[in-house]
Amino acid sequence: MKFFLDTALITEIKDALDLGMLDGVTTNPSLVAKTGKSFREVIDEILAIVPGPVSLEVTATDCAGMLREGRELRKLGKNVVVKIPLIKEGLKATKVLASEGTPVNVTLCFSATQALLAAKAGAAYISPFVGRLDDRGHEGMAIVSEIRKIYDNYAFPTEILVASVRHPLHVRDAGIMGADVATIPWKILEDMIKHPLTDLGLEQFLKDWQKVPGGMSAVLATQSKQEAVRAR
Ligand code: E4P
Numbered sequence: 001m002k003f004f005l006d007t008a009l010i011t012e013i014k015d016a017l018d019l020g021m022l023d024g025v026t027t028n029p030s031l032v033a034k035t036g037k038s039f040r041e042v043i044d045e046i047l048a049i050v051p052g053p054v055s056l057e058v059t060a061t062d063c064a065g066m067l068r069e070g071r072e073l074r075k076l077g078k079n080v081v082v083k084i085p086l087i088k089e090g091l092k093a094t095k096v097l098a099s100e101g102t103p104v105n106v107t108l109c110f111s112a113t114q115a116l117l118a119a120k121a122g123a124a125y126i127s128p129f130v131g132r133l134d135d136r137g138h139e140g141m142a143i144v145s146e147i148r149k150i151y152d153n154y155a156f157p158t159e160i161l162v163a164s165v166r167h168p169l170h171v172r173d174a175g176i177m178g179a180d181v182a183t184i185p186w187k188i189l190e191d192m193i194k195h196p197l198t199d200l201g202l203e204q205f206l207k208d209w210q211k212v213p214g215g216m217s218a219v220l221a222t223q224s225k226q227e228a229v230r231a232r
Contacts, residue, residue: 001175002024002182003016003021003184004025004053005185007027007031007185008027008031008032008035009186010045012186013025013049014049017049019189021189023181024054024055024079025046025052025054026054026055026183027046027055028083043073047079047080053079053080055082055083055107056081057082058083061085061087063089066089066090067096074102081105081124082104083105084097084105084107086118090106092121094106095121098121098122103125104121104123105126105161109129111143112143112146112147119150119151119156120156125158125159125160125161125181127162128144128160128162128163129164130143130163130166130170131165131166132164133164140164141170144160144177148160160180161179161180161183162182165182165185168188168192170182171184171188
């Protein structure tokens with residue numbers, strides 16, 4: 001299962017890279033607006049350090065405009081994935097860009113039938129927005145399971161990218177259901193690391209370690225002796 005970071009903030013991307021958990025990045029116009037920087041500046045910063053797929057969203061709403069923007073965005077990097085909204089014009093643009101070899105992330109997906117259309121258009125990724133469905137009283141993760149079943153029935157290669165992730169349970173369920181990717185806000189990735197029993201357990205181990213004569217020093221001393229011999 002791949003982890004993308006759902007952000008346009010370079011500081012968060014650097015933290016996730018440092019953690020070794022960054023397979024890619026997804027952005028959207030709202031996330032870019034939060035940075036206070038120009039789109040070009042944000043793109044350049046992200047592409048300079050992220051080797052994996054980076055989703056950049058078009059803002060045109062007609063097919064010709066989406067194609068124009070999508071082709072320009074794609075020129076900026078081999079790892080650029082063009083993000084296109086799931087509307088009629090978006091499906092047309094997806095079909096054309098996919099036929100040209102450009103990977104498309106079809107976004108703002110809220111039903112399994114929409115996801116089926118995106119797969120038929122040749123999308124590389126489909127982004128079901130599970131959190132926004134939950135917000136409206138629907139069970140967001142239910143559509144992920146439906147999409148998985150439909151894609152598997154027909155061996156569609158489109159990857160399911162669970163988006164609008166609100167908490168670690170969304171990521172857990174995405175994994176259980178066999179989603180290919182979850183795009184996760186940095187704060188939630190941090191929440192996934194934490195568990196109070198881990199903290200308590202570590203506290204106890206360190207307390208008990210104080211009772212071990214010499215602690216770790218004997219092991220570290222042996223190691224530095226061996227390094228000194230190897231260096232000769
Ligand atoms: C995904 O590609 C979207 O950028 C994102 O997950 C939307 O999340 P939100 O519903 O929290 O805005």
